[in-house]
Amino acid sequence: MVVGIRDVAAHCGVSVSTVSKALSGYHDISDTTRRRIIVAARELNYRPNSAARRLRLGSTRAVGLLTHDSVGRLSLPVLLGAEDAVGTERMSILLCDSRGDAMRTEYHLRTLLEHGIDGLIALAGDTNDQPSLGRLSVPVVYAYGASSDPEDHSIVPDELDGAARAMARLRSRGRRRIAHISGLESYAATERRARAWRAALEREHLPIVTEPLFGPWTEEWGFRAAGELLARDVAFDAVFCGSDVLARGVQDRLREEGVRVPEDVSIVGFDNWETITSGARPAITTVDMQLEDLGRQAVRALFAAIEGKQSSGVEARPTKLVIRASD
Amino acid sequence: MAEALVPQSAPPTLRDVADAAGVSVGTASKALSGGYQLRETTRRRVELAAASLGFVPNHMARSLQAGRTGTVGLLASDLEGRFSLPILRGAEDHFGLGDVAIFLCDARSDAIRERHYLKALLNRRVDGLIIVGDNTNPRASLGQLPVPVVYAYSPSSDQDDCSVISDNHGSGRIGAEHLLALGRRHIGVIAGSRDIAATEQRVDGAKAAVHARGLELVGGTAMYGTWDESWGRNGIEALLSLDPELDGVLCGNDVIARGALEALAHHGKEAPRDVSVVGHDDIALITTQTRPKLTTIDMDLESLGRRAAQLLSAAVDGEHTLGVVTSPTRLVIRESTSIRTHQ
Numbered sequence: 001m002v003v004g005i006r007d008v009a010a011h012c013g014v015s016v017s018t019v020s021k022a023l024s025g026y027h028d029i030s031d032t033t034r035r036r037i038i039v040a041a042r043e044l045n046y047r048p049n050s051a052a053r054r055l056r057l058g059s060t061r062a063v064g065l066l067t068h069d070s071v072g073r074l075s076l077p078v079l080l081g082a083e084d085a086v087g088t089e090r091m092s093i094l095l096c097d098s099r100g101d102a103m104r105t106e107y108h109l110r111t112l113l114e115h116g117i118d119g120l121i122a123l124a125g126d127t128n129d130q131p132s133l134g135r136l137s138v139p140v141v142y143a144y145g146a147s148s149d150p151e152d153h154s155i156v157p158d159e160l161d162g163a164a165r166a167m168a169r170l171r172s173r174g175r176r177r178i179a180h181i182s183g184l185e186s187y188a189a190t191e192r193r194a195r196a197w198r199a200a201l202e203r204e205h206l207p208i209v210t211e212p213l214f215g216p217w218t219e220e221w222g223f224r225a226a227g228e229l230l231a232r233d234v235a236f237d238a239v240f241c242g243s244d245v246l247a248r249g250v251q252d253r254l255r256e257e258g259v260r261v262p263e264d265v266s267i268v269g270f271d272n273w274e275t276i277t278s279g280a281r282p283a284i285t286t287v288d289m290q291l292e293d294l295g296r297q298a299v300r301a302l303f304a305a306i307e308g309k310q311s312s313g314v315e316a317r318p319t320k321l322v323i324r325a326s327d
Numbered sequence: 328m329a330e331a332l333v334p335q336s337a338p339p340t341l342r343d344v345a346d347a348a349g350v351s352v353g354t355a356s357k358a359l360s361g362g363y364q365l366r367e368t369t370r371r372r373v374e375l376a377a378a379s380l381g382f383v384p385n386h387m388a389r390s391l392q393a394g395r396t397g398t399v400g401l402l403a404s405d406l407e408g409r410f411s412l413p414i415l416r417g418a419e420d421h422f423g424l425g426d427v428a429i430f431l432c433d434a435r436s437d438a439i440r441e442r443h444y445l446k447a448l449l450n451r452r453v454d455g456l457i458i459v460g461d462n463t464n465p466r467a468s469l470g471q472l473p474v475p476v477v478y479a480y481s482p483s484s485d486q487d488d489c490s491v492i493s494d495n496h497g498s499g500r501i502g503a504e505h506l507l508a509l510g511r512r513h514i515g516v517i518a519g520s521r522d523i524a525a526t527e528q529r530v531d532g533a534k535a536a537v538h539a540r541g542l543e544l545v546g547g548t549a550m551y552g553t554w555d556e557s558w559g560r561n562g563i564e565a566l567l568s569l570d571p572e573l574d575g576v577l578c579g580n581d582v583i584a585r586g587a588l589e590a591l592a593h594h595g596k597e598a599p600r601d602v603s604v605v606g607h608d609d610i611a612l613i614t615t616q617t618r619p620k621l622t623t624i625d626m627d628l629e630s631l632g633r634r635a636a637q638l639l640s641a642a643v644d645g646e647h648t649l650g651v652v653t654s655p656t657r658l659v660i661r662e663s664t665s666i667r668t669h670q
Contacts, residue, residue: 062447075412079433092447095431097415111428115398115451219616245616252618275612279556279582281589 005308011040016309061119063302064112065095066105069125073273074144074291078123081295086303100125113137119302121295122147127159128188139305143298144291145188146314153305154314155298157289159189162319163196166240166268166287171204173327175238175266180212181225181250182242190214193242193270209234217242222249230257237265238327244269244276247284251326255281267326282325289319348376399429399639400448404436405461409610410480410628414459417632422640427454436461441469449473455639457632458483463495463525475642479635480628482651489642490651491635493626495525498656499532502577502605502624505658507540509603509665511575514542516549517562517587519579526551526579529607533577545570554579559586560593567594574602581606581613584621588663603664619662626656 009016014033021029022037065082067075075095083093094117096108112120119138124130124145132149133140146154170178180197183190194212201208210232215221222241226249229236241247247269251261261267261282269277272288294317301311345355350373358365358373401418403411415431422429430453432444448456455474460466460481468485469476475489482490506514516533518526530549537544546569552558559578563586566573576591578584584606591602598604598619606614606623614621631654638648 062451076433083433092432092444095433096428097412097419097431099416108428111398115428115430220618223618245612249616273612275582275610279585 008037008041008044011044012037020307020309061090061306062092062094062115062117063299064108064117064120065093065123066098066108066112066120067095067123067125068098068100068105068130069123069144074125075123077291078121078143078295078298081292082121082299083295084292085296085299091299109133109136119306121298121302126187126189127156127192139302139310141298141302141305143294150314151312153301153311155294155301156314156316157291157294158316158318159192159289160196161316162270162287162289163193163240164200165319165321166270167197167200169268169285169321169323169327170238170240170266171200173238173262173266176206177209177234177236178206178238178240179209179229179234179236180240180242181222181229181246182212182214183217183221183246185214190242193240197240209236217245219245219249219252222246223253224249226250226253227257230254230259239265239267241267241269244271244273244284244286247286247326248276248280251280251282251284262325262327268321269326272322277322277324280326285324285327286322287319288322290317293317343380344373344377347380348373395454395643396452397427398451398453399427399455399457399636400444400451400453401429401431401457401459402434402441402444402448403431403459404434404441404466404481405459410461411459413628414457414479414632414635417629417634418457418636418639419632420629421633421636429457445469445472455643457635457639462523463492463528464523475639475647477635477639477642479631486651487649489638489648491631491638491654492651493525493628493631494653494655495528496532496535497653498607498624498626499529499534499577500536501532501656501658502529502607503533503536505605505622505660505664506575506577506603507536507542509575511603512542513545513570513572514575514577515545515562515566515570515573516577517559517566517579517583518549518551519554519558519583521551529579545573552583554582556582556586556589559583559588560590561586563587563590563594576602576604578604578606580608581610581621581623584623584663585613585617588617588619588621598663599665605658605664609659614659614661617663622661622664623659624656625659627654630654 005016005019009019018029019037022034065079069075079093098105098108117138120140121143122133122140123143127145129148130142130145132147132152142152142154144156146156180194182193213225213228215225239250241250247267251267254261254265259265269284269286272286277284277286297317341355342352345352348355355373358370359377401415405411415429419429434441434444453474456476458476458478464481465484466481468483468488478488478490482492514537516530518530534544545566550562550565552562576587578587584604587604588598591598596602606621609623609625614623634654
């Protein structure tokens with residue numbers, strides 16, 4: 001069995017981070033503690049793994065970012081956040097694009113490992129669960145979509161939190177009759193956002209004016225769905241949309257039908273895709289999943305794992321509301 | 328069983344292939360590794376010999392022999408990755424899965440980051456580099472490096488480097504020619520910002536097409552502005568005030584075109600019935616979503632990436648191309664332009 005940093009910590013009765021600090025020469029612990037830990041580490045024959053040691057020596061390491069999102073709308077913000085978290089002087093990120101293809105994933109994985117990466121971030125193309133890569137010779141952190149294996153460590157946006165923020169915003173604008181137009185039902189994102197919509201209505205004892213309208217993730221569907229909503233002849237004073245693209249279609253239809261946004265109907269979208277939201281009239285209030293923050297957290301978790309502090313489970317990160325003019 | 332008929336012998340070697348094809352081992356190796364200095368007939372003869380002997384090239388041995396690692400670095404300067412990712416895909420398609428791996432690094436148009444990643448990639452012993460810029464303006468050369476370099480999208484300022492750029496003049500020309508072919512005669516251009524070299528080149532291309540018909544652009548030249556939707560709306564106001572008979576509009580990008588479509592609708596002018604509108608870039612998120620769907624110019628960055636990869640493999644094989652190579656753009660016709668029903 002390999003002696004881990006945890007064993008040293010347990011032996012000395014201190015925390016893992018104290019051991020890590022002692023062995024990496026930080027100065028904010030007492031000399032006696034440091035000496036005790038160093039002696040214990042030697043007795044237990046503890047060898048920090050070489051990747052971790054290199055990290056501490058401040059040399060640059062390589063992290064693979066295996067993305068399943070070819071469009072780059074997700075991977076680039078995540079990449080930026082990841083780089084900001086650690087600083088390029090200590091790390092290089094190598095990005096490989098799987099194009100959502102299993103064979104390409106396998107191939108890129110092998111090449112990255114052959115080229116001596118120290119850890120890997122697996123970035124999903126949507127928030128559905130992604131298949132676990134299983135046991136690899138380096139730590140892996142899954143981002144955006146959770147790994148199918150709960151033993152893996154995944155960092156994902158909290159879509160329930162996002163939808164709840166959207167609903168709270170609409171409530172604060174005095175809206176009570178809130179409809180929901182969203183994307184394809186086969187997406188986990190659709191199910192979560194609709195669930196949070198329903199939960200918010202129930203919590204506030206608000207009516208379900210009509211069941212959610214599900215369809216393709218396109219502006220055209222938003223446009224048609226808004227038409228259907230009007231044709232159903234149910235009174236509504238707000239629409240919570242499953243994406244900004246849908247929100248834009250909804251807004252255009254409402255404007256064409258002489259319904260004023262936000263005077264008559266408030267709109268909140270989801271995603272905060274600037275090209276869509278800021279050009280729209282009115283500009284769309286929306287939920288931002290803070291992808292850069294996701295990247296930062298993912299790379300921090302990865303570095304912790306490289307240093308022996310592997311976590312597991314799904315970590316859902318908070319979203320934020322970006323208020324523009326549509327609500 | 329078929330296997331029983333195969334004699335129990337050592338697997339065929341490169342020498343066996345060379346002997347069967349009647350060429351030297353070096354030539355056989357070049358033919359099978361995709362080297363570029365061979366005649367097509369020789370290459371085919373070697374490939375046939377290899378296939379009939381059941382010769383399986385050993386990739387590892389091949390890269391060791393050639394002193395190569397089978398990796399290429401792609402240094403991306405565009406924050407949003409709008410150009411890099413399609414260029415990466417095109418380059419990967421050229422190299423083929425399993426032969427060469429491409430590592431993309433994000434340099435963010437920052438000289439310090441660029442140096443850092445350059446060093447990191449060279450330390451990983453990449454066989455060559457593709458440098459992708461974030462706009463069409465020329466960028467500083469990286470100078471002499473130990474491996475070949477191809478600049479993509481932004482050309483190198485040094486004519487002795489190898490660069491592949493999008494055909495900007497051509498994209499302005501084909502956009503205008505499309506409008507002219509539809510019978511449009513009052514053509515305006517809502518260009519983007521003038522500080523990007525491509526803006527002027529595209530306008531020149533449009534002017535050339537219009538002048539060839541003895542016509543002028545509305546206002547004599549393009550309207551220059553920013554790259555956003557509100558500029559598209561304002562651009563239409565400007566063009567309509569210059570010429571109320573405006574019937575064709577070329578836009579600097581799809582976002583501008585989207586604003587233009589909205590402003591035209593506001594004026595009771597319907598696209599494509601009254602005015603034909605052409606965008607630029609083919610951003611699917613916009614072009615397939617507008618009503619009507621947007622005709623646009625696609626820079627076909629994947630094929631630009633393929634071209635860059637081709638030039639790079641040739642350079643790795645010792646065949647260097649100097650100067651700037653242009654990669655053609657193409658017109659994608661959707662609903663916002665159409666054949667005029669009345670002449």
